[in-house]
Amino acid sequence: MQQHSARLPSLFQVFAALGLFLLLAFSxxxxLNLPIQLALYIGWFIVIGLGIRLGHRYKDLEHAATQGISNGLGAVLILLAVGALVGTWIAGGIVPTIIYYGLKAIHPSIFLAATMVICSLTALATGTSWGAAGTAGIAMMGIGQGLGVPAPVTAGAVLSGCYFGDKMSPLSDSVILASSMSGVEIVEHIKGMLPIALISYIITALLFTALGLHYAGNVDMAQVSDVIAAMDKQFVITPFSFIPVAIILVLLALRLPSFPVISLGSVLxxxxxxxxxxxxxxxAINTAWAPYSIESGVNFIDAILNRGGMESMLGSVAVIVFGLGFGGLLDxxxxxxxxxxxxxxxxxxAGSLATSTIATAFLGNVFGSAMYVSLILTPKICAKNYDRLGFKRKNLSRNAEFGGTLTSGMVPWSDNGIYMAxxxxxxxxxxxxxxxxxxxxILVTIVTSYLGWFVDPCEPTAATSTKDATLAPAQVQNT
Structure with missing residues (x-):
């Protein structure tokens, strides 16, 4: 058999291909008001054309794309399950009940900080930012709109909490992936993140508290009372509706697989x-597939509750499939x-190392369109620099986690960006x-790294393969 070889792309070829993709995505x-799915679809052929020019065979490129999709199919299953969960929990009065009691209990001045704390605890206990956003996140969005807080601000507090809890949970797929790909034990990985994560959490909580005080003076309590009354009229509000929430959170905290647990939540x-x-x-059964529909006469209630169902997630599924394949081709x-x-x-x-790792992880989300792509490729690409400069691999896993997980929801065409939106x-x-x-x-990480704080030096070694250093793969269950 002939030995087949291919060369790496030049900088010009890389910038030309990625620049064309970004132009398509933004335009x-x-x-043009065209779906991002088409841009990703066309992006496949841009990268395939580059690959063939570099000496790759089409069959190998097609296999790389399908392999990339295969690596992320678990996320697709969870996405569909969460869609069913949202639809059925709205129909079952579970989400309306949380919003109802939340509007009664949470004072507007602490709402944003409370939102971050509640979502972070949910994600920490369950190990899934997607599940936390699909349960506690949706409820907090409803409470926020009832209090008159702008939806983008509430969503920012929700995601700040969800991603903090996700990356600090030993149950999280991102934690498992970042640590295993870097050759670091999970406990050491979390310990390496803890100081910077806690400092950042406290700073962010103070910022959201200050912003919450600003919005507290603008809350129309008459509107809040109208929303509570409309909820009470449209749904049977009862504390028993918290039972499915407690069951699902406990099962996820016991580290049972996310897909069947979230599906059980839909049944409940x-x-x-x-x-x-x-x-x-x-x-009732149909709400697992089609979005729940309600005409309450209150715009807020209709806007927040007319959603859910697997059908509403199909566009996101297409983005994730094309995005995962695109990331496989780039790799x-x-x-x-x-x-x-x-x-x-x-x-x-240490400072330039942290900056370059976070930037690489962010680019993995931008061009790989999936957090999985970022967390797999970043340690592989950056590991030799940590060995060469003499820094422990837990610095690598921490920086890859921060750059990959915390930016994944910022990219409109990434799996997390599409899902969270x-x-x-x-x-x-x-x-x-x-x-x-x-x-x-990210800012605290870069600054402290340049100052030499929270970095762990070791003896410099010759560059070793990340593959050789990688721990035994763990089964990824959560997103």
Whole structure:
């Protein structure tokens, strides 16, 4: 058999291919009002054309794309399950009940800080930012709108909490992936993140508290009373509706697989819709597929509750499938590896190392369109610099986690960006400026790394393969 070889792309080829993709992505979404799915679909052929020019065979490129999709299919299943969960929990009165009691209990001045804390605890206990956003996140969005807080601001508080809890939970897929790909034990990985994460969390909580005090003076309590009354009229509000929430959170905290647990939550939602709300059984079952529909006469209630169902997630599924395939092609062609070589020439300290790693992880989200792509490729690309400069691999796993997880929801065409925009009902570019924990955490990481704080030096070694250092793969269950 002939030995087949291919070369890495030049910087010009990389910038030309990625520049064309970014032009398509922004023009389709911002100017032409065309779906991002088409831009990703066309992006496949841009990268395939580059790959063939570099000497790759089409069959190998197609296999790389399908392999990339295969690696992320678990996220697709969870996405569909969460869609069913949202639809049935609205129909069953579970989400309305949380909003109802939340409007009664949470004072407007602490709402944003409370939102971050509640969502972070939910994600920490369950290990899933997607599940936290799809349950506690949706409820807090409803409470926020009832209090008159702008939806993008509330979404920023929700995601600040969700991503903090996700990256500090030993149950999280991002934690498992970032640590295993870097060759670091999970406990050591979390310990490495803890100091910076806590500092950033406190700063962000103070910022949201200050902003909450600003909005507290503008709350129309008469509107809040109208919303509470309308909820009470449209649904049977009862504390028993918290039972499905408690069951699902406990099962996820016990580290049972997310897909069947969230699916069980949908079944409980159907039961509550039939038994508690008195819905027709067929209509209740249908809410797992089609969005729940309500005409209450109150715009706020209709806007927040007319959603859910697997059908509403199909556009997001297409984005994730195309995005994962696009990331697989970029990995095969060597695009991110070429970009990393630019950073490598200027990496000579802990600060520049942290900056380059976070930037590489962010680019993995931008061009790989999925957090999985970012967390898999970043350690592979950056590991040799940590070995060469003499820094422990837990610094690598921490920086890769911060750069990959905390920025994943900021990219409109990434799996997290599409999911969070769909589930919270706010455009990605609208809520991204309010993801304050992400910005604060990344800034604190870079500054402290340049100051030499929270870095762990070791004896420099010859560059070793990340593959050789990687721990035994753990089964990824949550998103």
């Amino acid at each position: 389709f979404t911002a100017k 939602g159907i039961v509550w819709a039939i038994v508690v709300q008195g819905m027709n059984p067929l209509d 095969k062609v060597g695009v991110l590896e070429t970009i990393a070589k630019i950073f490598e020439r200027k990496v000579n300290s 769909s589930i919270l009902g706010v455009a990605t570019l609208s809520y991204a400026p309010f993801m304050w924990l992400s910005f604060v955490c």
